[in-house]
Amino acid sequence: MAENGSEMNYRLVPSTCVYCGTGCGVLLEVTGDRLSGTLPQKDHPVSKGALCIKGWSVHEFVYSERRLTKPMVRSGEVLVETDWEAALAAVADGLSAARDKHGPDSVGFFASARCTNEENYLLQKLARAVVGTNNVDHCARL
Amino acid sequence: MTNSIAELEDAKVILIVGSNTTEQHPIIGERILAAARKGAKLIVIDPRAIHLSGFAEVFLRPRPGSEVAYLNGLINVIISEGLEDSEFIAARTEGFEELKQAVAEYTPQKVEEISGIPAEDLVAAARIYAGSERASIVYCMGITQHSTGTDNVLSLANLAMLTGNVGKPGTGVNPLRGQNNVQGACDVGGLPNVYTGYQRVDSEEVAKKFEAAWGVEGLSRQPGLTLTEMMDKAARGELKALFIMGENPMVSDPDLGHVREALDKLEFLAVADIMENETLELSHVVLPAASFAEKDGTITNTERRVQRIRKAVEPVGDSRPDWEIVCALARKMGASGFDFTSPEEVFEEIRKVTPSYAGITYKRLGTQGLQWPVPDEDHPGTPILHAESFPIGKGKFTPCEFREPAEMPDAEYPLLLTTGRLLFHYHTGTMTRRSPSLVREIDRAFVEVNPADAAELGIGDGEAVKVSSRRGSVEVNAKVTDKVGKGVIFMPFHFAEAAANVLTNSALDPVSKIPEFKVCSARIET
Numbered sequence: 243m244a245e246n247g248s249e250m251n252y253r254l255v256p257s258t259c260v261y262c263g264t265g266c267g268v269l270l271e272v273t274g275d276r277l278s279g280t281l282p283q284k285d286h287p288v289s290k291g292a293l294c295i296k297g298w299s300v301h302e303f304v305y306s307e308r309r310l311t312k313p314m315v316r317s318g319e320v321l322v323e324t325d326w327e328a329a330l331a332a333v334a335d336g337l338s339a340a341r342d343k344h345g346p347d348s349v350g351f352f353a354s355a356r357c358t359n360e361e362n363y364l365l366q367k368l369a370r371a372v373v374g375t376n377n378v379d380h381c382a383r384l
Numbered sequence: 385m386t387n388s389i390a391e392l393e394d395a396k397v398i399l400i401v402g403s404n405t406t407e408q409h410p411i412i413g414e415r416i417l418a419a420a421r422k423g424a425k426l427i428v429i430d431p432r433a434i435h436l437s438g439f440a441e442v443f444l445r446p447r448p449g450s451e452v453a454y455l456n457g458l459i460n461v462i463i464s465e466g467l468e469d470s471e472f473i474a475a476r477t478e479g480f481e482e483l484k485q486a487v488a489e490y491t492p493q494k495v496e497e498i499s500g501i502p503a504e505d506l507v508a509a510a511r512i513y514a515g516s517e518r519a520s521i522v523y524c525m526g527i528t529q530h531s532t533g534t535d536n537v538l539s540l541a542n543l544a545m546l547t548g549n550v551g552k553p554g555t556g557v558n559p560l561r562g563q564n565n566v567q568g569a570c571d572v573g574g575l576p577n578v579y580t581g582y583q584r585v586d587s588e589e590v591a592k593k594f595e596a597a598w599g600v601e602g603l604s605r606q607p608g609l610t611l612t613e614m615m616d617k618a619a620r621g622e623l624k625a626l627f628i629m630g631e632n633p634m635v636s637d638p639d640l641g642h643v644r645e646a647l648d649k650l651e652f653l654a655v656a657d658i659m660e661n662e663t664l665e666l667s668h669v670v671l672p673a674a675s676f677a678e679k680d681g682t683i684t685n686t687e688r689r690v691q692r693i694r695k696a697v698e699p700v701g702d703s704r705p706d707w708e709i710v711c712a713l714a715r716k717m718g719a720s721g722f723d724f725t726s727p728e729e730v731f732e733e734i735r736k737v738t739p740s741y742a743g744i745t746y747k748r749l750g751t752q753g754l755q756w757p758v759p760d761e762d763h764p765g766t767p768i769l770h771a772e773s774f775p776i777g778k779g780k781f782t783p784c785e786f787r788e789p790a791e792m793p794d795a796e797y798p799l800l801l802t803t804g805r806l807l808f809h810y811h812t813g814t815m816t817r818r819s820p821s822l823v824r825e826i827d828r829a830f831v832e833v834n835p836a837d838a839a840e841l842g843i844g845d846g847e848a849v850k851v852s853s854r855r856g857s858v859e860v861n862a863k864v865t866d867k868v869g870k871g872v873i874f875m876p877f878h879f880a881e882a883a884a885n886v887l888t889n890s891a892l893d894p895v896s897k898i899p900e901f902k903v904c905s906a907r908i909e910t
Contacts (some may be wrong), residue, residue: 253696255677255694255695255696256692256694256751257676257677257692257693257694257696258564258676258683258685258691258692258693259564260564260565260676260683260693261564261810261815261816262408262409262561262562262563262564262810263409263560263561263562263563263564263565263566263567263685263686264389264409264410264411264412264560264685264686265564265683265684265685265686265687265689265691265753266411267691267751270677270694270696272696272697275697275698276697277677277696277697283751285751285752286751286752287390287689287752287753288389288390288411288685288687288689289411292411292414293411294410294411294807295410295807295808295821295822295825296410296807296808296810296816296822297411298821299819299820299821299822301677302818302819302820302821302822303659303675303815303816303818303819304675304677304678304697304700305700306659306815306818306819307818308659308660308814308818309658309659309660309672309675309700309701309703310657310658310659310660310670310671310672310673310701310703311672311700311701311702311703312672312701312702313669313670313671313672313702314669314670315668315669315670316667316668316669321664321667321670326702326704326712329669329670329671330671330709330712330713330716331716332654332668332669333627333654333669333671333713333716334713334716334717336625336651336652336654336668336669337625337627337652337654337717338717339625339651339652340624340625340651340652341625343624344624346604347604347606347608347609348622348623348624348625349623349624349625349626349627350608350609350614350617350618350623350625350626350627351626351627351628351629352611352614352626352627352628352629352631352633353569353574353629354565354569354574354629354630354631354706355561355562355563355564355565355566355568355569355574356563356564356565356630356631357565357569357629357630357706358565358568358679358681358682358683358693358706358707358727359565359568359569359571359572359681359682359683359684359690359731359734360572360681360682360707360727360730360731360734361629361681361705361706361707361710362565362568362569362572362573362574363572363573363580363730363733363734364706364707364710364711364714364722364724364730365574365627365629365706365710366572366573366574366579367573367598367714367721367722368710368713368714368717368719368722369608370573370579370585370594370603370604371594371598371600371603371719371721372714372717372719373717374602374603374604375604375608376576376577376585376604376606376607376608377576377608377609377614377623378573378574378575378576378608379574379575379576379608379609379610379611379614380566380569380570380574380575380611380631381563381566381611381631381636382563382566382569382570382575383528383529383610383611383612383896383897383898383899
């Protein structure tokens with residue numbers, strides 16, 4: 243940023259496109275505190291500076307109006323906004339109640355081929371080490 | 385993939401089967417065309433004419449569901465013409481005689497009867513594939529999403545081993561992964577039968593290792609349920625609670641009526657996702673998740689390359705990365721071992737318990753990534769698998785017999801429906817359909833109908849039609865095109881309002897438990 247703070251801060255953040263299993267190298271353009279575009283990574287071993295139309299626009303969905311921004315808990319027919327504390331407590335209660343009443347294998351977990359390795363690792367650890375079931379799978383088959 | 389994406393350019397022959405590469409993996413499709421420009425011959429096997437078939441030396445258009453028949457047919461021709469690699473077969477494989485016997489009856493004539501592939505085209509394809517020093521097989525869900533999916537893949541492995549196309553650059557059996565981290569989700573234990581690195585849950589030794597690593601006792605030795613099995617158990621009231629992270633089964637799964645019924649029966653359903661989606665209306669709790677641009681982590685691509693994603697901006701609203709959500713939930717449930725303060729710390733634990741990831745660190749990944757196995761920190765990664773030997777020693781030929789798909793066209797539902805993706809959209813469309821540049825290209829479902837079928841049914845191009853199967857019906861516009869063969873119709877599955885998966889069959893492959901998305905019987909009415 244310029245000394246007077248008036249100039250827009252522009253950065254490139256190296257990342258990986260998330261639209262298919264090819265794993266093309268992208269540079270996310272950040273202007274100020276917002277994503278402003280996507281560029282190809284020239285020296286990437288897979289994509290070598292190329293991107294498809296999905297790759298060039300991979301930043302666009304991030305600011306969709308349909309992004310979920312608040313935890314929600316069901317109250318009758320509708321989902322109502324709540325805070326993280328209450329939402330996480332509700333999930334912990336829901337999973338624990340099923341496990342305590344019907345056994346660990348009455349609980350299931352869907353991991354995600356769209357989440358990171360770290361997140362999938364943690365979810366299967368939660369299923370196996372905390373709930374006590376191997377009922378964990380993801381959409382590899384779909 | 386046994387081999388790497390960049391190597392495709394060095395192949396002399398590329399056999400593309402059940403993959404519309406240009407639309408589903410555009411950059412890999414471009415790599416295949418680059419190979420063709422350098423003189424590689426392409427063999428395309430697909431029920432639809434695709435971009436790559438226009439560049440193919442041979443284009444075979446089989447009836448969907450006849451994969452084992454025509455792959456056995458290719459093997460039959462190669463053996464009967466003496467084109468197999470006897471040296472490789474003797475040194476690296478076992479079971480050749482059994483394979484030879486099993487494929488004997490799959491003559492080109494018989495294969496033509498089953499698949500509709502002209503006998504002489506099958507022979508031509510076999511000669512091209514077996515006649516080259518470096519031939520690569522590229523395949524996708526057109527091979528796997530069948531009730532015979534496992535046999536289809538084993539047949540491809542038979543074909544590659546028969547011709548010695550394994551373990552060398554520009555060869556191999558190369559599945560293209562559809563989701564950006566299918567490979568990684570499998571690698572880190574997001575499967576019911578294995579921990580990280582495919583270590584089996586029913587192995588006493590493995591279970592003890594994880595009990596020690598995690599500081600817990602009594603880990604279940606009983607393999608869990610697959611996703612489709614969980615749905616069935618939920619529908620029967622036996623699965624009571626479900627936690628879904630980043631998945632929209634109300635569009636992605638086969639037979640959506642059944643999915644709704646199953647999710648509706650759950651006593652408790654929680655969903656963590658980045659977007660509003662069709663599954664939320666059945667959830668009790670919804671947790672807003674951060675997107676890939678709002679968090680750090682690693683994902684693993686189809687050639688086993690572990691790569692970084694990096695946090696570029698703060699999460700929108702109160703959304704949080706899934707790794708934080710899962711850790712907070714585990715702590716809420718009273719667990720220890722979830723006190724991570726960064727994804728890198730989680731990765732350090734992963735590599736401690738996963739031999740194939742042991743030598744990978746965030747620092748080493750940089751902006752190039754590393755291909756597993758990476759057994760130690762000095763190891764450069766592994767672009768080509770099975771170079772010297774197979775994990776089980778010798779490669780085993782597994783003879784497969786052709787079986788018909790679970791549901792075939794009949795008087796009531798005379799057409800064969802197959803499904804797939806489009807260039808401009810991704811899976812259930814929760815991301816791409818919120819992207820203005822992509823929505824501009826196409827934003828509605830359609831059904832492709834062959835001109836002969838359209839004439840018979842009196843359907844004009846662009847006309848609104850009702851497509852029905854035994855499981856439901858959807859209304860879409862017809863696209864009359866000879867991309868599809870006579871008797872076959874095609875629908876993309878991205879569009880929830882006209883969801884192809886209302887129609888698809890949830891019949892499963894007995895081993896992989898993959899549903900038969902690629903074949904069901906259907907009819908069209910105006």
